[in-house]
Amino acid sequence: MKTQKIPEATIVRLSMYSRFLNNLANNGVTIVSSEEIAKGLNGSPAQVRKDLAYFGEFGTRGVGYNVRDLNEQIKKILGLTHKWKAILVGAGHLGTALINHKAFKTRGFEIQAVFDNAPQKIGQTIGGVPVYDVAELVDYVKREKAQIGIIAIPPAHAQEAADLLVQGEIKAILNFAPCVITVPPQVEMRSVDFTVYLEVLTYNVETNRK
Amino acid sequence: MKTQKIPEATIVRLSMYSRFLNNLANNGVTIVSSEEIAKGLNGSPAQVRKDLAYFGEFGTRGVGYNVRDLNEQIKKILGLTHKWKAILVGAGHLGTALINHKAFKTRGFEIQAVFDNAPQKIGQTIGGVPVYDVAELVDYVKREKAQIGIIAIPPAHAQEAADLLVQGEIKAILNFAPCVITVPPQVEMRSVDFTVYLEVLTYNVETNRK
DNA sequence: GACTGTGAAGCCATTCACAGCT
DNA sequence: AGCTGTGAATGGCTTCACAGTC
Numbered sequence: 159m160k161t162q163k164i165p166e167a168t169i170v171r172l173s174m175y176s177r178f179l180n181n182l183a184n185n186g187v188t189i190v191s192s193e194e195i196a197k198g199l200n201g202s203p204a205q206v207r208k209d210l211a212y213f214g215e216f217g218t219r220g221v222g223y224n225v226r227d228l229n230e231q232i233k234k235i236l237g238l239t240h241k242w243k244a245i246l247v248g249a250g251h252l253g254t255a256l257i258n259h260k261a262f263k264t265r266g267f268e269i270q271a272v273f274d275n276a277p278q279k280i281g282q283t284i285g286g287v288p289v290y291d292v293a294e295l296v297d298y299v300k301r302e303k304a305q306i307g308i309i310a311i312p313p314a315h316a317q318e319a320a321d322l323l324v325q326g327e328i329k330a331i332l333n334f335a336p337c338v339i340t341v342p343p344q345v346e347m348r349s350v351d352f353t354v355y356l357e358v359l360t361y362n363v364e365t366n367r368k
Numbered sequence: 369m370k371t372q373k374i375p376e377a378t379i380v381r382l383s384m385y386s387r388f389l390n391n392l393a394n395n396g397v398t399i400v401s402s403e404e405i406a407k408g409l410n411g412s413p414a415q416v417r418k419d420l421a422y423f424g425e426f427g428t429r430g431v432g433y434n435v436r437d438l439n440e441q442i443k444k445i446l447g448l449t450h451k452w453k454a455i456l457v458g459a460g461h462l463g464t465a466l467i468n469h470k471a472f473k474t475r476g477f478e479i480q481a482v483f484d485n486a487p488q489k490i491g492q493t494i495g496g497v498p499v500y501d502v503a504e505l506v507d508y509v510k511r512e513k514a515q516i517g518i519i520a521i522p523p524a525h526a527q528e529a530a531d532l533l534v535q536g537e538i539k540a541i542l543n544f545a546p547c548v549i550t551v552p553p554q555v556e557m558r559s560v561d562f563t564v565y566l567e568v569l570t571y572n573v574e575t576n577r578k
Numbered sequence: 579g580a581c582t583g584t585g586a587a588g589c590c591a592t593t594c595a596c597a598g599c600t
Numbered sequence: 601a602g603c604t605g606t607g608a609a610t611g612g613c614t615t616c617a618c619a620g621t622c
Contacts, residue, residue, distance in 0.1 A: 173567040237574035251465035330569040357383040359540040364447035429621040
């Protein structure tokens with residue numbers, strides 16, 4: 159193992175490997191081969207081995223990988239051995255869906271607060287999470303040292319929300335608004351933009367019926 | 369322009385260019401350069417030109433691109449000159465968020481029906497869209513010739529939902545469940561998996577504070 | 579002079595094929 | 601014998617740099 163640039167696609171796959179290993183462990187499987195992991199992910203065995211080899215030697219030649227150990231290693235790599243404090247911007251339908259989504263809790267993410275600018279929403283709770291005025295966002299993030307900000311509002315105000323999060327010294331932003339957002343380099347940012355995938359689908363459907 | 373393999377990343381960017389061009393047009397801009405498009409997308413001018421050049425010569429040397437014309441061309445490439453019939457599987461929070469999402473209507477996608485297995489939801493409407501029993505899904509998709517199926521249910525049953533959509537001869541599937549789904553090659557499928565991006569963020573936050 | 583279109587070069591990720599362990 | 605770990609080869613996307621056009 160040496161220091162080298164690791165493809166983002168590798169990190170994405172690590173996250174999926176971990177999920178797959180969880181399932182295996184729940185089914186009582188203790189040993190797994192790169193071949194089997196690959197099958198579970200529609201990937202290739204060489205890819206699996208290469209991805210893991212960036213970070214160490216986790217397997218046993220002639221045998222395979224210990225499911226539980228490998229999962230622990232991957233979680234450590236991804237930074238999932240401790241909890242993460244998240245806050246949500248947007249108390250609309252999407253925000254509500256995210257608060258109620260199982261995936262956050264099961265992976266150690268805790269949405270601590272929601273921020274919105276609609277007076278009738280402020281003071282309420284959604285799925286047990288309090289809704290605050292967006293005017294309090296910067297202070298809250300600073301005070302609570304929230305690390306992850308999730309943007310779930312329409313594109314028109316998404317950049318403003320990002321700016322507030324940055325002002326609060328957030329570490330990372332997950333943006334669900336279908337638009338481009340700019341943040342300073344020290345802030346990690348990824349967009350989940352389903353609209354572009356929808357159009358990738360239509361492109362492929364149109365193109366393949368030649 | 370010749371027939372060659374076009375990177376998926378190019379299609380993703382085309383979708384974003386189109387959105388950007390919509391904004392420009394709404395602001396009364398008529399001509400745009402690759403440089404300006406690049407700035408709007410945090411990309412490079414060469415990339416913009418290369419992406420567009422896969423499909424034709426849409427610009428004028430020394431001048432730039434006509435905003436409206438280029439947008440029309442891109443929409444044609446993406447198959448957005450006609451409407452798309454979509455159906456949704458899952459009448460939960462996420463499904464509700466998707467039905468109410470502006471992005472579908474503005475890009476020509478119409479969610480015609482929602483399918484769920486909860487008896488108390490069947491017969492209701494959500495955002496004006498009727499909720500049907502999932503038992504009727506296959507027939508409905510065949511009869512209405514729905515082209516796009518959207519999966520918005522927990523991972524445990526996502527593959528079953530995909531199988532039903534495939535049985536109904538759907539053309540494309542957009543999967544929001546955080547799991548791997550397998551479909552036959554003639555069906556286009558993409559997953560919108562925000563959980564992996566969340567973990568890409570944590571990986572980067574952990575790694576960059578060395 | 580300005581900006582597009584494009585072959586070539588450079589770079590990065592994936593696949594291959596086999597050496598290395600158990 | 602079986603499966604991992606890995607340098608080398610391949611393939612593909614992006615960047616470069618300039619020719620082409622207005």
